[in-house]
Amino acid sequence: MVIHIVAGAIPSEIGNLENLEMFNIGLNYFTGPIPFEIFNISTIQRIAMPKNNFSGHLPPNIGFFVPNLEILFLWGNQLSGTITSSISNASQLANLQLASNSFSGLIPKEICNLRLLQVLDLQDNNLTIEPSNPEFNFFSSLSNLRYLRLLGLSNNPLNDILPSSIENFSTSLQELYIDNCNIRGSIPRGIGNLRNLMNLSLENNELAGPIPTTVGRMHMLQGLFLDGNRLEGPIPSYLCQLKSLFIIDISANKLSGDIPTCMDNLTSLRYLYLAGNKLSSTVPLNLWSLTNLLVVSLSSNYLSGSLPFEIGNVKVLMKLDLSSNLLSGQIPTTIGGLKDLVNLSMSNNQLEGSIPESFGGLVSLEFLDLSKNNLSGEIPKSLEALSYLKYLNVSFNILQGKIPVGGPFVHFSAASFMSNDGLCGAPRLQVSPCKEGVSQPKKVVAAHILKYVLPTIGVTMLVIALVLVWTRCRKRNAKLPVESNSLPLATWRRISQQELFQATQGFSEGNLLGKGSFGSVYQGTLLDGMIVAIKVFNLEVEGALKSFDAECGVLRNIRHRNLVKIITTCSNMEFKAFVLEYMPNGNLEKWLYSQGSYLSILQRLNIMKDVASALEYLHYGYSTPIIHCDLKPNNILLDEDMVAHVADFGIAKLLGDGDSMVQTMTLATIGYMAPGDVFLLQLEVECLSFYSCIHK
Template sequence: MSSASNLEELYLWGNNLSGNIPGSISNVSKLRILELEKNSFFGLIPDTLGNLRYLRILDLAFNPLNGILPISISNLSTSLQELWVDHCKIRGNIPMEIGSLSNAILLDLSFNTLSGPIPTTIGRLKNLQLLNLNGNKLQGSVPHDLCGLKRLFQLSLGANELDGPLPTCLSDLTSLRNLYLFSNKLHSQIPLTFWSLKDILEVDLSSNNLSGSLPLDIGNLKVLVSLNLSRNLLSTDIPSTIGSLHELQVLNLSRNRLQGPIPKSLGDLTSLKSLDLSNNNLSGVIPKSLEKLYDLNYFNVSFNRLEGEIPSGGPFLNFTAKSFMKNYALCGSPRLQVSPCKNKIHPKFKKTALHALRYVLPTFASIIIVLAVIIVYKKGQRGNMNLATAEDLIPLKKRRRISYNQLLQGTGGFSGNNLLGSGSCGSVYKGTLSDGTEVAIKVFNLQIDGAYKSFDIECEVMSNILHRNLVKVITCCSTIDFKALVLEFMPNGSLEKWLYSYNYALDILQRINIMIDVASALEYLHLGHPIPIIHCDLKPSNVLLDEDMVAHVGDFGIAKLLGEGDSIKQTMTLATVGYMAPEYGSVGIISTKSDVYSYGILLIETFTRKKPTDEIFDGEMSIKHWMKTSLSNEIIGVIDSSLVQEMDEYFVIKANCISSIMRLALDCSAELPEDRLDMKNVVSMLKNIRREYLNNITQD
């Protein structure tokens, strides 16, 4: 073997080779890849391997070597990219010299008997993407030096004897996708900075001594798929913001000291497959909102202080008594080994109540009549007063009253310097309220036909809907000659600005996130509201971005509410040319599928930076047909050139991702309404595309 001087790659894995690894293999001086895993080699790793100056991959995994890591391994520093020495019974310390492997991308020393501290010199491995030290006997704290590994996507330090707090600087690892620190002796609170890792996919901090509470900031981890914080000392309530982790599939908070109710917002985790809240001090009822979790196949709330009726719909049809045992006072089906729920009023109580009502009701009715007379009188006295104050449709407890003079002062007299933009029904100004809150004020031009109706529609629709991806209405301000909406201010402007302005740019992931936000808003309007709402005018200028680049759909000036039992509606109001569905533009028929069509066109526009009214689209060539033709030929020629170039490092991954999105866009913009997807499926498919894209980027 040692005379094969030109040999570059040697694969001997999965045999029954035994004995020592021969030191003479170092004579094969051009060797780049040496894979010896899954054999029966034993003894020391030869020092002479350090002489293989071109070696990029060294894989010795699953051999009973029972030795130590030689210091000479640092001689491979100029070449070695992957070092696999897992499951090899390696003992002793990790040598400080390991920090010399400056080109290392992957380092796996897991499931050995390594002891001592994690060398701080690992922080020098600036190219490292995967570090796996699971299943050893490492001691000391998690070194802050690891926070310098900016390219790290997986950090695995589980099943060791590490102690101390989690480093606050873990938030610097913005490329991190998987973090495994389970089964150690870590203590203190989870740093608040940790919850800023917004692109992380899996977190396992189970079986430690972590204390404190779960903060509201947990809701920042928007793409999190798995979260395991079980077997710690966490206390206080579960924050309701956990319901915004819409990608979450596994949530395990068992064996802590959590208290308070189970948040109803957990019902928003529609991707959830496993939920374990057992062995805590949770109280109250099991929310019926959890019946919406149709993918949930494991559920455990045993050993808590829960009471009330166990939900019976959705996934609860499949759970057994084991999921609910040892609680305070749960009731429900006999198969769950709990008491039956007592829904009927006891006859004796019923008789007493009727006897009391015989005397109470007349008195109560008299009081109501007197109050009604007083209210009518006072209304009559105020009938002729014309106060320029807000008369919003938001429920009373949330209502904020803002006068016309406050709006006038907050916008500098509706100065042109504060003008954000103009539309078909009026202008939008930036304003500052007396408490310093920045707002957007949409002032309706009452000289334009339909302005009054548009104002009424927006007040009716937007004041009664609430979703993180819809522009929030603070109040509606109305007098005889002034109509305005006071809206949440979006500091990053519209999607149109980011697509077409010279000094703005969006990468692939930002565009995907924005379009998921828009799709989520439409899903809520179509399916999450008691009365389905059709937006009717979806386009880039009506998609606004907040300071975190989260998208919010706005401008409901021509929105329509479907009547009870209706699936379509006819209207004379036309929307923006290019985005209207065929049946809308030709005969005025609208439905939720009309919005789906507009969304498909918007999706194409977002990734091509071509408006549907661009001059290249004339005659039979629409933006939809243009994209359909390009998908079957060469899609790269039509995609926004700032997103992908043939020389890009991840060219194939990016091209495949955008192709999948464009196929989805064409399914949304099908000619016939019945052939289009619904927004629930669109949201799910787009999230799957994002997840696959992130996984491919990190694994490539």
Template sequence: MKMMELSANQFSGHLPSTIGLSLPNLEELYLGNNRLTGVIPSSITNASILTILSMNTNYLTGAVPNFGNLRLLKRLLIGENNLTGESSSPELRFFSSLTNCRYLELIEVSLNQLNGILPASIGNFSISFQVFRAFGCRIKGAIPNEIGNLSSLADLYLDNNQLTGFIPKTLGNLRRLQRIYLEHNKLDGYIPDELCHLSNLGDLYVSNNTLYGSIPTCLGELKSFRRLYLDSNKLESTVPLNLWNLKDLLELNLSSNRLRGSLPSEIKNLKIVNKLDLSQNQLSGDIPISVGGMQSLVSVSFAHNKFQGSIPESLGDMRSLESLDLSYNNFSGLIPKSLETLNYLQYFDVSHNRLEGEIPVGGRFANFSAQSFVQNYALCSETRQQFQHCGKTVERSKSKNMVALMKYILPPIIAVILATSITLLMIRRRKSHRQLPKSENALGLACRWISYQELREATNAFSETNILGSGSFGSVYKGTLSDGLDVAAKIFNLQSERVTKSFDIESEVLSTIRHRNLIKTIGCCSNSEFKALILEYMPNGSLEKWLYSHNYFLDMLKRLNIAIDVAFALEYLHHGLPFTVLHCDLKPSNVLLMKIWLDTLAILV
């Protein structure tokens, strides 16, 4: 008997203890993918002319035996069992015994419970040794520098272990190395420049370690790269420019590091890349329009960075795109309609940005939940109940674009003339306000005029039972208008000149602002003896009530959402208008809650 092939059956039980004695002429033994249990008999080493021994994917237990007598062995496959190292030594000494196998080409010991240290003697494997697979074995300690002696090594699989120390610089000596898998270990230090000597390197995986420093610039010179995974480390600095010139790269993952800088237009050179992940970094600037040239992209993530500007229309040119994540950035403007043409898009997320305008409805957009769009500047929709309708939002968007146009086109010298003109206009406007008849709406055409009689009836003659709150400015009453609309009427105390001025200022400001996290002005009532603003009524009360009353409760997520909503409101007041508005009384009692149980929505008043 020279060859026995029994793999991929359902054999169970122990191997015969005399297997090596009864088959002395055996050259190839295939027992993989069965249900064999027990230990590997030591007699197997008596089959001294074995060249291939395959026992992978069984339930074998015990220590890996000494295979040193199998001097003609070429392939050893004992992976995916429950084998261990020797209990008497932390070093995996069976590897040392394999140095006697001078024709050894492949070792597969992955997915066992070796729980030991690689000996330096692995550097003495045969000169024909090509494949070393030992992933998921609980191997500890450092990778021996002697590994650099394996001049024929092509594949190195040491991922998903507990390796520590540095990536050996001696790997740079292995000029035939094509695949390096070291992810999910505890390696630290720099990515050695010596790896750039590996002109045949196609795959480099060092994800989920604690590597630091910068990405070696010379990696961009390795035109053989197909997959480069440097994610989930502590890498910093900028991405080397020549990395975007790897035209044959299929997958690139630099996520969860500390990389900074902007994306160059050269990113378009990644013509055939299908997976690109740059999330969880500190990258900034605009996404270049040239990104649309990456026609083969299937999955791309720019999430959790500091990107800004508009989302490029050219993203719609990525016809193969299935996943697009732009969340947690500073993107502004509209969601491009061109994205409706992406027929394979399955995952889409633009949440937590500063986007505005209508959410697209064509293409795959009907399949995306509200979570894909939450926490944005001013998105609107005619079909999604979670967002405001688009009429007023579109008007504000046009106004904002006009302001931006004037800002960048007019020369600085015109700004002086413009400021003078605005000053004269404000003086004239104030004079005209003083000449308004008593019945005229102080807020112009921006809100509804409500008579004093209607407001009196709505609040039950300003009954004390209708008071929602009071302060130095006056009191706030709950009321129900003749059309059934519940409102909050803010009645100003005209005995104070400061309060009268406050009404004028609030009227002017509130007639200008529109934001989902700022109180909406329903109308006003104003004459020489009475002034009131009619505001949207919030039945859930103030944040103060929910924080300090025993009968109410806010979990941590709702508190965080409320804080974010307030921050969005302040950001809009500071930067979203042609002028800056300062809220000088920010406190829990001035934060009203529209929603509580589903998506918490906080309103700043």
């Protein structure tokens, strides 16, 4: 018997259901105490009451009368009191999650008698453990749990040390979270025995001493979080043996010495955080050979020397923070080629020379801080093209000339330019007025005229854009070099089905963004506050699994500013979902055909350019041409700045040597198509035609 309650109170009579096997009321608004009677039902196997407003204590005999209980989810409530040792009598318990409550007192070591336990999550409470004792310490007792896969103790005042017995923890352990727990002492060398560990989080504790070299044995490790401690000594070169490492955060410690030159061995690395240490010498040149890095944070160290031109090789880099070091020399012009860069900080160094004109190519840039250096020359006018730039700081340099006035410069204040005596511009910027030449009034008049004739120009540009796309696609040939703009799919974090359930409030209708042939898309908020779109496949629909595999095959190999970015996937035998970048302005169909939505002629032109750019990348920018096969307005999504992103690759096709144009066209939309659909399909067909002809 299975019961799903979605609203209302929980009566104590629930205990009369003698054959109840599952009780699931997660993500609701139930209040009051948990009825103790439910823990008297001998047939119960799963009790799931997460994310409600339950209060009160657990029953003192919680484990005595539930011999078949396998899963107990009570996380995300307001429960208090202690966790009684009687819970150890539920001998079949495999998954115990009591996180995010107000439990206090000692964690009973009797929990470690639950020999079948695979998940123990007690994070975000006020729990502690017995003082260190080799015979009775809770940590030592954990060695009894031979099937344990996840141990979560974060954000509890454990006030203890990590014992050497950690080497006896289960070899099945994959995730270990003991951050923000007031853990003292050093990291035991025996931690290297946990060879199947994928995530290790010991951040924000009081750990001291070196990083043990035995960490290099943990070859499955993907996430290493040791930031916010007092670790000393060098970064061990043994870390370079962790070929699966995806994110490493050892910032805010007291580490010294050089950055290991072997870092280029970490070919899976995407996020590198070394800020807030005492690292010296130069940044190793081969670090920039890790071309798939997304974030590099090296700020607040003692790094010196100049930056190499090879820094421009990291084409997908999104954040680069080199601030508060001793870097000198000129800024490499190759940085201007990092088109995905969103955040760039080089402040508080000894950089000199001019700001490269190539910075105008940083089309995704939102944050730029070059303050407190020795930069000279003018502020490049090319920066006016950075339409996403929200923050600029070039203060405390020796810049001169006129401050640009177009684009994002309209919004910047005097704080962005202070202490540059040679700059001139508008009075609001608190700099000297510029000496205007005779040509300036003509520019003003021209701009004034352009404002009124812009709609007419926009129409003309639209026609020209269509002709250019048509012409360019036909002039491409198979001998052109393939653009290296791909990024293999890799997840910086593991997101469980449970977390997605929580993020979408139980996949509720209120979070539903839309439905398609193979599933639904929901808006969700992850535990770190990130808003995402979650595409859940309905595996009962024929073709859904094939669509999931097809979309995986495409998305794991492509990356472009005008394609929807995949953040991660969640996949098991019964559940498959994509976690995607959230697009707050919905799809193009809404803007084209809904009342109250309006697109200007320039917006329409920009959207067409965005879609054409995405198609050009799909057809010619990757070694195997990718054909979308279902391009229509509701598969064109718009972000907060109305930039278009192509989505939904469920029936996409990778065009091999034997594929022809006729085969590809049969997958496109059949029957009536709205005008927008006709244009988008025609755009894809036109860009394919020449490629197909040369392969017939």
